[in-house]
Amino acid sequence: MIIAENISKKFRAVHAVNNVSFEVKEGNTLVLLGTSGCGKTTTLKMLNRLIEATSGTIYINEKNIFDQKPEFLRRTIGYVSQNNGLFPHYTVAENVAIVPKLLKWSKTEIIEKTVELLDQLKLPFAHFANKYPNELSGGQQQRVALARALISDPPVMLMDEPFGALDPVTRAQVRAEFTAMPLLKRKTIVLVTHDIQEAFELGDAVCLMDKGKIVQSGTAKELMFKPENEFVKSFFDQQRLFLELKSLTFDDVWNEFETADETTQTPLFLSSKSLWEGMEKLSNLNKNRLIVYQSATKSLKYFTLTAIQNAAASYKQGK
Amino acid sequence: MEVQQSLWEFMFQQSGKLWSQTITHIGLTCISLFMAVFIGLPLGIWIAGRKKAAWAVLGLAGIMQTIPSMALLGFMIPLLGIGPLPAITALFLYALLPVIRNTYTGISGVEPAVTESAKGMGMNKWQILMQVELPLAMPVILAGIRTATVINVGVATLAAYIAAGGLGEFIFGGIALNNTNMILAGAIPAALLSIGLDFLLSLLQKSGLRRMNKVMLVLPVLLLVLSSFYLVPYTGNQLLAGFTPEFMGREDGYLGLKSKYKLDIPTVVISDAVMYKAAFEKKLDIISGYSTDGRLKAYNLVTLKDDKNIFPPYYACPLVRTEILEKYPELETALNLLSGIIHDSVMTELNFKVDYLKLAPEKVAHDFLLSKGLYKKPLKGSKGTIRLGSKIFAEQYILVEMYKELIEGNTQLTVQTRTGLGGTKICFDALTNGEIDLYPEYTGTGLLVILKPDTKTMSRVSGSREKVYDFVRSEFSRQYKLQWLKPIGFNNAYALMMRKEQAQSLNITTITDLKQFSSNEH
Structure with missing residues (x-):
């Protein structure tokens, strides 16, 4: 768990971060979203003291981070920097072993852990261990960077635009793998991005930042449908329809759909999915109508393109 | 004529000397390099990320680099005297800039994402430096080294x-003695040394990023081992002689001292530009000077009598291209105005004014001509241009200035001067190639450095002033189409010199006395 209270950073006369507070619950992912220069990266780096806060308090797992030596603090926090930051003169295995070596693990322990983790990340040890970063693709490099941050199994992870250097296709792919990783589901994560879609997909909560302040924080849905001011509203204007469909789940608008009796459809399409995913499903399977299942009520509903559009429209009006 | 020696024969014959010079050379290079790395590397690391300090340090090292190497050595002499210490210091200063600059560039060039993630993973400053920054910067640093x-x-x-x-x-001895083999015997090993060391370092540089940790260990060890080659000549309590490169290789110099006088004393090679002062400051005890040198007077030195007559006469005369004399016959008359005017003591006095009192050679020449009633205002004619050359010491500058005024005052010719042309070989080559028209030369030099007659001819002519003059005059005219005009009057022969008080206290007045003294010391 991370609690940041009234943290500020002044570079000479400029307030890069101004009185920001937030809380990340254990196992949750907080996304700091905003345009470049809004202070999101500065905020992130204050959490592992790469940048020292000018004022404010930060607690990670109930410990004041300012009571610890910065090096020791950082060894307990996973950190993925922008552009992956792999050491070009270290092999994949050596890169992954950096933190364990700092923590003085035994050699066998390091190898065991590395083999396990690389296999999980689809980078088979036998094939990749002795390669150098420049021999890997962008996506593979990013996964090594992730492995490097995860190897010591830190409870907290900080990620600074972790997918920023990847092309859109690889980006979507790595991101999908990322969300699917069981190892990451338990982690408390703070992630910085300027990509709204990424923020909505990965964040349990999103903090929208501007000029060093948090303008609004909440779930993607809250940001979309209950914007606190004009800035928040206009921030999402460009892809509004897409983002709305992405942030609404079938659960949110369950009553808008017609009941279905039974289904032969496998696998079941779950109501926790977003409306956007429903549309994708219809289009991918080339169907007019599909059935969605809500496990809480054990009920089934029909959905079509028109039904989804109507549901979204009435949610907007009804809010 | 004796059959000319091949380069190979020369190198073989001088192999002992060649080895010791090469080893000294490696030692000088590597000690200074080691020091430059020892100081420059930490300095370069320190200024990386400190803009103001980087500006100041790189600026200062840059200025050091722009000082001509000869001048830098010159600056060192008043501070550190002569010998290995000032040489190593100067070399160290030279090596400093590339080492600092490349360390700075290398460290600053490490991708910030890499150092930041190192920091983010919990590495401390020292770990980041040793495991990330230095290995990644090492190829650039090695390029600087x-x-x-x-x-x-x-x-x-x-x-x-x-x-x-x-x-x-060897190189400077060879240039002074017009001995190509000797020049090459020094230059080729120097070039090979440069290529070899560069190659050795390029191997380290290309060993790949992954082995940079090992390179960081190998490099200092390698430099230390190579540095240890250098052994400073040890003299104990004996007298130490400093001879010019030219003197070292001459029959009428060091070789004659060894063969005729059986003189065997510890010897170092030194430039005549700093030799007198070094003797005065008791860094050296015996030097090979010129008998009319003004510094003889300035530094209170005495010449030792050449009682076995190994130093032939060195009467100064203008050496002129025959072609020019035929074209402008009036030139000879103008040049001969000086003939017989300047004798040894007069020349020493004039040299003293330039070397020690630091008067400009132009002024000294002008004042002298005025006092002798030889000065005439330039006629500003336009009949043609005469190019005067000189070697690189005061006496030659003075003579050239006198000739300039005499030619311009007595003929319709104008004069261009090209002074400071190094040694005999450079002047002589410039003259035979038609790049200059005349320069003052000494009969003994013409005989021994240019003509190099066989032993029989040598013994026939060398004792007498007239015989030497007649011999060089006829041979130069025949072989090179160059004319020796009438001697100016003084004899600037080689001489061994000592400090007056030391010579008196040891009761040494002749070279034979010196030989006796040094044998007793053994």
């Missing part, structure tokens, strides 16, 4: 001028 090495091998040849040894002894 390579540059410094090549520079140092080159500049270290100049160390021979200040008695620090090295391959420069």
Whole structure:
């Protein structure tokens, strides 16, 4: 768990971060979203003291981070920097072993852990261990960077635009793998991005930042449908329809759909999915109508393109 | 004529000397390089990320680099005297800039994402430096060390001028003596050394990023081992002699001292520009000077009598291209106005004014001509241009200035001067190639450096002033189409010199006395 209270950073006369507070619950992912220069990266780096806060308090797992030596603090926090930051003169295995070596693990322990983790990340040890970063693709490099941050199994992870250097296709792919990783589901994560879609997909909560302040924080849905001011509203204007469909789940608008009796459809399409995913499903399977299942009520509903559009429209009006 | 020696024969014959010079050279280069790395590397690391300090340090090291190498050695002499210490210091200063600059560039060039993620993973400053920054910057740093090495091998040849040894002894000796084999015997090993060390370092540089940790260990060890080659000549309580590169290789110099006088004393090679002062400051006890040198008077030195007559007469005369004399016959008359006017003591006095009182050679020449009633205002004619050359010491500058005024005052010719043309070989080649028209030369030099007659002819002519003059006059005219005009009057022969008080206290007045003294010391 991370609690940041009234943290500020002044570079000479400029307030890069101004009185920001937030809380990340254990196992949750907080996304700091905003345009470049809004202070999101500065905020992130204050959490592992790469940048020292000018004022404010930060607690990670109930410990004041300012009571610890910065090096020791950082060894307990996973950190993925922008552009992956792999050491070009270290092999994949050596890169992954950096933190364990700092923590003085035994050699066998390091190898065991590395083999396990690389296999999980689809980078088979036998094939990749002795390669150098420049021999890997962008996506593979990013996964090594992730492995490097995860190897010591830190409870907290900080990620600074972790997918920023990847092309859109690889980006979507790595991101999908990322969300699917069981190892990451338990982690408390703070992630910085300027990509709204990424923020909505990965964040349990999103903090929208501007000029060093948090303008609004909440779930993607809250940001979309209950914007606190004009800035928040206009921030999402460009892809509004897409983002709305992405942030609404079938659960949110369950009553808008017609009941279905039974289904032969496998696998079941779950109501926790977003409306956007429903549309994708219809289009991918080339169907007019599909059935969605809500496990809480054990009920089934029909959905079509028109039904989804109507549901979204009435949610907007009804809010 | 004796059959000319081949380069190979020369190198074989001189192999002992060649080895010791090469080893000295490696030692000089590597000690200074080691020091430059020892100081420059931490300095470069320190200024990386400190903009103001970087500006100041790189600026200062840059200025050091722009000082001509000879001048830098010159600056060192008043501070550190002669010998290895000033030479190593100068080389060190030269090597500093490439090392600092490349360390700075290398460290600053490490991708910030890499150092930041190192920091983010919990590495401390020292770990980041040793495991990330230095290994990644190492190829650039090594490139700087390579540059410094090549520079140092080159500049270290100049160390021979200040008695620090090295391959420069052969190179400058060869230039002074017009001995191509000797020049090459120094120059080729120096070039090979430069290529070899550069190659060695390039292997380290290309060993790949992954082995940079090992390179960081190998490099200092390698430099230390190579540095240990350098052994400073040890003299104990004996007298120490400093001879010019030219004197070292001449029959009428060091070789004659060894063969005729059986003189065997510890010797270093040194430039005549700093030799007198070094003797005065008791860094050296015996030097090979010129008998009319003004510094003889300035530094209170005495010449030892050449009681076995190994130094032939060195009467100064204008040496002119025959072609020019035929074209402008009035030139000869103008040049001969000086003939018989300047005798030994007069020349010493004039040299003293320039060398010690630091008067301009132009002024000294002008005042002298005025006092002798020889000065005439320039006629500003336009009949043609005469190009005067001179070697690189005061006496020649003075003579050239006198000739300039005499020619311009007595003929319709104008004069261009090209002074400071190094040694005999450079002047002589410039003259035969038609790049200059005349320069003052000495009969003995013409005989021994240019003509190099066989032993029989030598013994026939060398004792007498007239015989030497007649011999060089006829041979130069025949072989090179060059004319020796009438002697100016003084004899600037080689002489061994000592400090007056030391010579008196040891009761040494002749070279034979010196030989006796040094044998007793053994």
